[in-house]
Amino acid sequence: MCRFVLSVAVLPLLGLVLARAADKKETEATCGNNGTAVHFLDSPKEAAQQAKLEEKLVFVLHVSGLFEDPNLT
């Protein structure tokens, strides 16, 4: 009975931790190189703010569809 109560209490907590880990992984995937040699921030707004601080220009990529087609990419 005690083991059952423990598992009932721990499992949701474990689920929460795993969900947070997944969220963290997702965040890392959206702010990084995305398989390129270029470091991408999450949004042009964020890029503009950082560009002002670092006195740099802004590079914004607009993509339509997926880049899986080697003829396109």
Added chain:
Amino acid sequence: MRVNALANPQVGKYLNEHFVSSFQKVGTFKIVNGQKQGGNVAAYFCAPDGRVLHVVAGPVDAATMLREAKWVVETTKKAIVESKGNGGKFKAIFRTAHAERLRTEHGLMVDAVTYDLSAAQDENSALTYNDPSGRPIAPKLPPPPINGPDVSLKEVQLRAAQAPGAATIHDKAGRPWQLGNQGRVHMLMAAYSMAKIETLYGAVFENILGERVSTKPVETNSPFPWVNRRSGG
């Protein structure tokens, strides 16, 4: 663009050194009878306030991307010195630089628009189309008229006809000329450089790349989703 340009270490080093980068998704492609329809890319080089200095329309190789990025940085440095803090002069210098590239690289003349005549599209007008999110889709800006030379440019035109996105445009006299994506970018930028990105992407995607834009740009988790799939993510 990813394989040929953005994955290149030299391109990455230069872009990371001089630019802060981000990406947005513009519309989507459709699968019709198992075939992908649509899908393209445009790279915008902007000032820190989001005003567009230059565009690379469509996928390009690493050498082209690096050359265009370097041109933006060098032209910006030159324009800062020459404009001496005058925003109007800075804009005029950049538009003139685009007109000059159209002349030297494509043999066509365009008068750079060094002042802006009309106000932006009125978002509240009853005649303004709004997408479901309530914002108007970017207008398809009319390109400035061009002047062709009074002699034929056979070699230049043959080369232009083979350029990515080559299309026929007509000069003021109605004569047809071939011009690729980047030539038409210079034509557009000679009139609209330093305009905000949200007023330009419609003209870039629809007029130059021939892609229908159905929604305003949105942030996306990843422009290269197969990267995570390949790594098991």
